[in-house]
Amino acid sequence: MRMIGDFDSGASALWSLYRDEAKSRDEARIQTLKEDMDGVLIFVRSCSSCARNVLHSTDAHSHRLVYSLRLSHRL
Amino acid sequence: MVFYLQQNVAMLAQISQQISSISPQFAIPSSPPPPYPAFSPSSSNLRVNVFWFMALIFSLSAALLAILVQKWVRDYMHVFQRYSDPLKSARLRQYLHEGCEKWYMPVVAEAVPGLLHVSLFLFLVGLGDFILNINTTVGLCTVVPIGFIGLLYIFTVFASVIYPQSPYQNSFSALIWHLIQRLRGRTYKNQGPESASKPVSPNMSERQMQLTMAESGERKKRDGRAIRWLADSLTEETEMELFVVAIPGSFNTEWGLEVWKGISKVDEDENATANQKEIAAAPSAETNISTSMLPTVQPPPRATTVGNESGFIVRLIGMCTTNVSSTDIVAPARCTSDSPAPSVITFSQEENVVRELSRRVAQLLETCKNRGLFTTDEQWRRRTRACVETTASLVGCANAELVWFGDVGRLLGDIGGVEKTGESFSTGMDRSFVIRWICLSTMAIRPVLGGDRLLQRMAGGIVSSIQSFQGEQGAPDEQRLRSAEGIDDEFVRAWGCLLRLFWALFQGPNLTEQDMVEILRNHEFLITELERISVSASRLTWVDQGCTFLLRHMDQITHGITGQLPSVQKRFTIGPIPFSQVLEFFEDPLKFPIIPPGQVLQSLCSLAPRFRSILEGQGDAEETRETLMNLRAIDRVINLATSPLQRQLWRLRDLLEGGGLGFIVELFFRALKQLLSTSLSQELQSALFIGTFRAITSDWSLYKHSLGTQKILLDAVASEYGIFSDFNYPAYITDEFLQLLENMLDKQTGPHIDLALQQLENPPPWNYRGSPEFRANASNVIFQSSQI
Numbered sequence: 001m002r003m004i005g006d007f008d009s010g011a012s013a014l015w016s017l018y019r020d021e022a023k024s025r026d027e028a029r030i031q032t033l034k035e036d037m038d039g040v041l042i043f044v045r046s047c048s049s050c051a052r053n054v055l056h057s058t059d060a061h062s063h064r065l066v067y068s069l070r071l072s073h074r075l
Numbered sequence: 076m077v078f079y080l081q082q083n084v085a086m087l088a089q090i091s092q093q094i095s096s097i098s099p100q101f102a103i104p105s106s107p108p109p110p111y112p113a114f115s116p117s118s119s120n121l122r123v124n125v126f127w128f129m130a131l132i133f134s135l136s137a138a139l140l141a142i143l144v145q146k147w148v149r150d151y152m153h154v155f156q157r158y159s160d161p162l163k164s165a166r167l168r169q170y171l172h173e174g175c176e177k178w179y180m181p182v183v184a185e186a187v188p189g190l191l192h193v194s195l196f197l198f199l200v201g202l203g204d205f206i207l208n209i210n211t212t213v214g215l216c217t218v219v220p221i222g223f224i225g226l227l228y229i230f231t232v233f234a235s236v237i238y239p240q241s242p243y244q245n246s247f248s249a250l251i252w253h254l255i256q257r258l259r260g261r262t263y264k265n266q267g268p269e270s271a272s273k274p275v276s277p278n279m280s281e282r283q284m285q286l287t288m289a290e291s292g293e294r295k296k297r298d299g300r301a302i303r304w305l306a307d308s309l310t311e312e313t314e315m316e317l318f319v320v321a322i323p324g325s326f327n328t329e330w331g332l333e334v335w336k337g338i339s340k341v342d343e344d345e346n347a348t349a350n351q352k353e354i355a356a357a358p359s360a361e362t363n364i365s366t367s368m369l370p371t372v373q374p375p376p377r378a379t380t381v382g383n384e385s386g387f388i389v390r391l392i393g394m395c396t397t398n399v400s401s402t403d404i405v406a407p408a409r410c411t412s413d414s415p416a417p418s419v420i421t422f423s424q425e426e427n428v429v430r431e432l433s434r435r436v437a438q439l440l441e442t443c444k445n446r447g448l449f450t451t452d453e454q455w456r457r458r459t460r461a462c463v464e465t466t467a468s469l470v471g472c473a474n475a476e477l478v479w480f481g482d483v484g485r486l487l488g489d490i491g492g493v494e495k496t497g498e499s500f501s502t503g504m505d506r507s508f509v510i511r512w513i514c515l516s517t518m519a520i521r522p523v524l525g526g527d528r529l530l531q532r533m534a535g536g537i538v539s540s541i542q543s544f545q546g547e548q549g550a551p552d553e554q555r556l557r558s559a560e561g562i563d564d565e566f567v568r569a570w571g572c573l574l575r576l577f578w579a580l581f582q583g584p585n586l587t588e589q590d591m592v593e594i595l596r597n598h599e600f601l602i603t604e605l606e607r608i609s610v611s612a613s614r615l616t617w618v619d620q621g622c623t624f625l626l627r628h629m630d631q632i633t634h635g636i637t638g639q640l641p642s643v644q645k646r647f648t649i650g651p652i653p654f655s656q657v658l659e660f661f662e663d664p665l666k667f668p669i670i671p672p673g674q675v676l677q678s679l680c681s682l683a684p685r686f687r688s689i690l691e692g693q694g695d696a697e698e699t700r701e702t703l704m705n706l707r708a709i710d711r712v713i714n715l716a717t718s719p720l721q722r723q724l725w726r727l728r729d730l731l732e733g734g735g736l737g738f739i740v741e742l743f744f745r746a747l748k749q750l751l752s753t754s755l756s757q758e759l760q761s762a763l764f765i766g767t768f769r770a771i772t773s774d775w776s777l778y779k780h781s782l783g784t785q786k787i788l789l790d791a792v793a794s795e796y797g798i799f800s801d802f803n804y805p806a807y808i809t810d811e812f813l814q815l816l817e818n819m820l821d822k823q824t825g826p827h828i829d830l831a832l833q834q835l836e837n838p839p840p841w842n843y844r845g846s847p848e849f850r851a852n853a854s855n856v857i858f859q860s861s862q863i
Contacts, residue, residue: 007162016161022168023155030148033184037141037148040191044138047195051131 119208126201133194140187151175189246196225235279239286244279253277295330299337303428312442315435316458323464323507329758332472339429339474429469433479436465443486452493459490460508467511470518471766472759477518484519487512488634510760513640513746514767517739520633521771525734527632530625534730537621541724544614559720562615562672566719569608569679570661570709572601576686577706591699595690602690605683608676615673622671640746652678654705661712664719665745665798668738669727672720682706717796725790728783736778737787739771740815744791744798747808761807768811775818786827788816792853793831795840799853803845813856820860828861 007015116124151171158164175181199221207214231243236252256277276282287294302325309318325331440462442448449455466483469475477483491512524530542551544558579594595602629637657678660667685702729737747764778784791797791812799809820828835854839847 012161015165018165019155019161019168022165022172026152026155026168026172030152033148034145036184036188037145040137040141040187043191044134044141047134 119204123201123205126197126204130194130198130201133190133197137187137190137194140183140190144184144187147180185246185249192246239283249279252279295334295337298334299341302334302338306428306432312439315439316461319436319439319465320461323468323511326468326472327759332758332762335473429473429475430479433469433475436462437480440466440480440483440486456493459486463487463490463515464508464511467515467763470770471514471763477770483515484523484636485634487516487519488636488639491516491636491639510750510763513750514763516636516640517743517746518767518770520636521739523632524730524739530628530632531731533621533625533628534727537618537625538724538727538731540617540621555724556721559724562720563718565608565611565676569605569676572605573679573682573706573709576601577709580703581707592690595686599690602683602686605680609680609683612673612676612680619671619673622669626669640742654678654681655708658708658712664796665741668741669723670719722790725783725786729781729787731783733778733781733784734774736772736775737784741787741791741798743768743771744804747804748802751805764808765811768808772815775815779819785819785823788819789827789831792816793834799845799849800840800843809849813852816853817856817860820857824861828857832857
């Protein structure tokens with residue numbers, strides 16, 4: 001049922017034109033946005049794994065590092 | 076952990092005391108080691124921790140935001156799939172879109188990578204701080220690269236703020252630009268007439284758009300480079316065809332013309348520098364190869380002339396595409412001698428773009444010549460039309476030369492026949508094609524007419540056979556002129572007879588058979604006179620034949636182009652000429668530059684035997700009616716052409732000695748009269764016409780002393796029935812013409828010049844439609860240039 005005060009089916013050509021235009025434009029814009037977001041996510045993921053590795057090894061390594069430095073000082 | 080350590084220490088101390096108390100012989104220092112200092116983090120430790128944890132938080136929040144943004148975006152795009160009704164989805168989209176803008180969704184999305192950058196730098200700073208506290212050497216080795224990267228990042232932030240063209244742009248540059256723009260409000264200017272400065276947009280991508288579209292000389296050069304790049308990068312034949320189809324449209328505006336001029340101008344500059352280089356290199360090379368034998372010696376790298384990165388890229392691409400061909404050409408030069416400097420060869424990669432483009436258009440034209448290659452005629456037509464239009468545009472407006480395109484005459488004739496350029500010009504047809512076709516055709520037939528020996532010999536034959544009509548004494552030139560005058564007199568006489576018959580016969584409203592015979596009897600002397608003229612015209616058979624052959628030959632060598640130019644040159648039907656066609660000639664003599672005079676005269680007199688038979692009571696009613704109708708038609712002719720044969724004589728002499736220069740100029744202006752009424756843009760028209768006119772008259776100095784050419788040009792200006800008298804040509808083209816006239820008449824004298832001056836001093840004839848200034852200018856030019 002058609003509401004009062006609205007376009008009838010004759011205007012659908014115009015609106016489908018609007019939709020197509022808007023769609024192509026939005027899609028282009030959103031494509032870049034998505035790529036950005038993907039990039040961020042990938043970066044964060046790789047960073048976190050990197051950080052985890054560093055943290056795991058930090059204990060042993062830093063102790064060894066600190067110890068060797070102290071030794072060299074005393075010698 | 077600290078607690079356990081302290082406990083350990085305490086227990087160890089206790090054990091040591093116990094041991095010392097058990098065995099006192101061992102001297103054990105009684106004092107226990109100093110207690111482990113209480114843990115208090117240094118400021119450096121604090122800093123490092125702050126940095127690192129902040130980095131962690133930032134990167135995690137960036138990740139969170141990224142996931143959220145992805146979700147939002149998915150939801151947003153869902154609009155288009157959810158509803159099939161365009162109105163619903165359109166409304167919803169508009170609603171959501173406005174929401175996005177209002178709630179700064181793009182800013183948020185932009186901020187996510189920014190957060191990540193901040194996080195990374197926090198981590199790096201923390202790392203530097205941490206390691207610097209442990210060891211200075213290692214620390215420095217870490218901090219220096221970190222600092223370097225930081226500087227680089229800051230540079231990228233500001234580079235794109237300061238230089239809009241800079242590709243280094245990140246999340247913060249947009250923010251900073253926005254702030255700056257809010258504070259300072261920078262403006263930019265168009266170079267156009269409405270040069271009000273407008274504020275630059277605070278949005279960076281919009282700013283780039285504004286600056287790229289701003290009207291400026293820089294944009295012109297950039298457009299030119301873009302076209303060059305396009306020309307360089309399109310290599311396939313099908314691509315090339317599309318390109319060629321697209322080229323003519325780009326000449327439509329003044330801007331487009333200037334861009335193309337810019338392209339060809341850069342080429343010329345490069346050629347000039349290349350030539351200088353060539354000359355400089357020639358003596359040092361000490362080879363027996365003349366410089367002209369090294370056609371591949373080309374300008375220095377374009378980067379130096381263009382002077383920026385994009386030029387360099389263009390050059391790189393150009394090198395890739397032209398590599399193969401130029402090395403092919405270089406190879407033989409290398410074989411013939413060992414010494415050409417290698418530097419010369421490395422410079423040979425460059426090609427003149429318009430030249431190169433012309434070469435490829437010529438290749439495409441070559442394929443058009445073989446119609447069998449195309450599956451449909453329509454394809455052939457499309458490609459040929461595109462090639463013709465492009466060639467005309469390039470030659471007319473971009474300083475290309477016609478010879479680069481090879482022999483196009485045949486093709487022009489073919490396509491002209493298909494498109495019927497000569498006929499339906501008035502009915503809505505493709506004007507832009509016809510204009511270009513005509514320009515190109517006049518340019519193409521100019522060298523043909525100038526260089527054809529047989530044509531010249533034929534023209535000479537006609538000129539000398541005219542002489543036999545009425546010349547007995549005097550110099551041959553004089554005899555010919557007098558003969559031509561004699562023939563013209565016959566024309567006038569025949570015309571006069573017909574006119575008097577017309578007046579006599581069509582006085583009353585009704586003409587009965589009886590009246591007519593009566594009137595004819597009274598005017599029998601007119602009929603006799605016509606019969607006499609007819610007899611004398613039969614002496615012109617040789618001239619007639621010569622003219623017919625000449626026209627046929629001209630058709631042949633120009634591949635029928637001369638017959639296809641609109642309303643320029645019609646020829647009479649072979650054999651007896653119908654009376655109506657003769658009238659057409661008298662109405663507009665310029666339509667028929669070369670006529671067989673004897674046949675025309677005989678056709679005029681062809682009414683005489685009919686009247687004679689009526690007079691003798693032998694004519695049937697049908698024939699009588701036709702004869703009277705023919706006679707009545709002479710009323711249509713308002714102004715009788717004066718001295719057509721004398722003009723024809725000059726025209727023939729122009730073909731003979733002047734290489735057809737005057738002839739072509741006449742053709743061109745006749746065609747122009749039709750073309751100027753078209754709706755094409757003014758700039759294109761003027762550029763094209765001036766280009767064409769210059770091309771067809773470029774060799775004027777060769778024909779400077781040709782009397783026929785001079786006479787035709789003077790006649791066009793001064794004579795009552797000259798080309799310029801019946802149409803108001805725009806000033807840009809008449810100026811060109813006057814320039815030619817000035818060149819041609821420089822330091823020339825003669826009765827024809829005096830006559831022209833005299834004609835120009837008289838008030839313009841009643842049918843003069845040109846501008847009064849033109850007459851004054853022409854008179855001035857002729858007077859000035861003929862002064863010695």
